[in-house]
Amino acid sequence: MAQRPFKLPDIGEGTAEAELVAWHIGVGDTVAEDDLLCEVMTDKATVEVTAPFSGKVIERTGNPGDMLPVGGVVLVFDVEEEGAAPAPEPTSPEISSSASPPQSTRQEPEHRVLASPALRKRAADQGVNLRDVVGSGAKGRIRQSDVDAYLAYAKTLRETPRVASPGGAAQVSAISPAPPSDDVEEVPVIGLRRRISERMQDTKRRIPHFSYIEEVDVSQLEALRESLNATRGEHRPKLTLLPFLVRALTRVLPEFPHLNALYDDTAGIVRRHRAVHAGIATQTPQGLVVTVLRDAGSHDVWGVASELTRLSGLARSGRAAPADLTGSTITITSLGAMGGVATTPVINSPEVSIVGVNKVIERPIVDRGQIRIAKMMNLSSSFDHRVVDGWDAASFVQRVKAMLETPALLFVEA
Incomplete structure (x- = not known):
């Protein structure tokens, strides 16, 4: 095995850095060529960065919300010796307009499931058949959020109480409202939401509307x-x-x-x-x-x-x-x-x-x-x-x- 660094590729338009929106792999994961590694955001769009080679992740740089320099090392892989020769890095990543596309797309081809090896393992551990999950990523790629949504929906179906109707058919019974909660959810302002926040603040500060x-x-x-x-x-x-x-x-x-x-x-x-x-x-x-x-x-x-x-x-x-x-x-x-x-x-x-x-x-x-x-x-x-x-x-x-x-x-x- 040999160590091989992966640098954040040039994503065009003279961009010198990009904001890390989400990781799709972790240290210890084994990825194949073209697997989704992470999503980064420029001033214009979100870019899905994919692997140009196969290997095992041994180092990972940055957390969601961090700014990553183009050309900087963001991952280090263990790769097979014969595959250690430099391979061309992606020059035209897939681009989208939001950090997490809101609508599902059909998978291409129909029976091919697009998901990273790490996500496949997590799904298998949770008993989820990825063919039952609709992916919201580019070309129908399945993300962790899609699996989470599938599990939440399945849990709702399992936990919804059913009672017999006079005709014998099962019906969903009324669900009592949940008790009030004092829990506070902290949501990082990153990705598209941060871009909007910064742009609106700058616009209102500079322009006399x-x-x-x-x-x-x-x-x-x-x-x-x-x-x-x-x-x-x-x-x-x-x-x-x-x-x-x-x-x-x-x-x-x-x-x-x-x-x-x-x-x-x-x-x-x-x-x-x-x-x-x-x-x-x-x-x-x-x-x-x-x-x-x-x-x-x-x-x-x-x-x-x-x-x-x-x-x-x-x-x-x-x-x-x-x-x-x-x-x-x-x-x-x-x-x-x-x-x-x-x-x-x-x-x-x-x-x-x-x-x-x-x-x-x-x-x-x-x-x-x-x-x-x-x-x-x-x-x-x-x-x-x-x-x-x-x-x-x-x-x-x-x-x-x-x-x-x-x-x-x-x-x-x-």
Whole structure:
């Protein structure tokens, strides 16, 4: 046997260090080539680091939350003498947008179980058949959290009391509420959650935000949307309100180029963009991820809807690449049905504008002296006051409001 170090590979984009999110092997484990070793996070995405050779782990460096230098030794293996010659290190690790992808993926191929040797042993010790576990990692790779979730579900089924019904069939009985507990769970703020925390703190500290909230009558827009969905055909995605808002932004922003911009406050330069690269804030169980719809003006509403579906799927399944997460020039944030009456969204620095969508509600309004029931929605937008004046922000929102209230304008060529 011979000792062989494993260095953290270059994960691209000039990254000098990465945060260790999770280990998937321990000292004493034997791993095979391509087994998952650990997950590390850069400013852009989470990278799954796999083994370029087989061996037994004899040393391991760092704990979750530590910063690891690219090129630094993170593991030392015992390997067979004949395999001690240097092997190429991975240059294109699998990338995901969150520290622990929230949705399961199907295994490829169907009967192949993707899991590290250490996890296989732990699962066997616990009496778990990994073929019964759905993996949440890349290509369906099974993680320890997946096994834990499977065991918790199995325990719930075993412990749920069942009573005989009058017809003889077993039924689940009512479960008494658990007694109150004073236990305190300490959760390390690492990975994506720490990135969000640091970014929000830095953004709020440096940028003088101001918000502008306006109500919009979307009655005509909702009627149009429902009509298009009713006749869309199976090959087209279902339209939400967001594709129409994106369309409105691409029509209005050329009149306000300083709002479709990035502010480099170190260099003192505002970079205005002609193309609208719309950042779409997507909530995942691990935190907020902003995917980017590039050159949004090149798509019609159906194309925008298709891209939004694709991007949100990548974000929630943890398969978004860095190119899907960078380069936005203005961000849209929406809480959907939980959108509330108004919000004060935080700007996605170095952008200077963010548009927030609140929920649509029916309520009475006065229209030309008459009371009618309308579908109303508020737009809650925030701006960087160093670059955007209040008058310009209000004028911009009013133009977007006009587009949404008279949706025919969205399709009239300028």
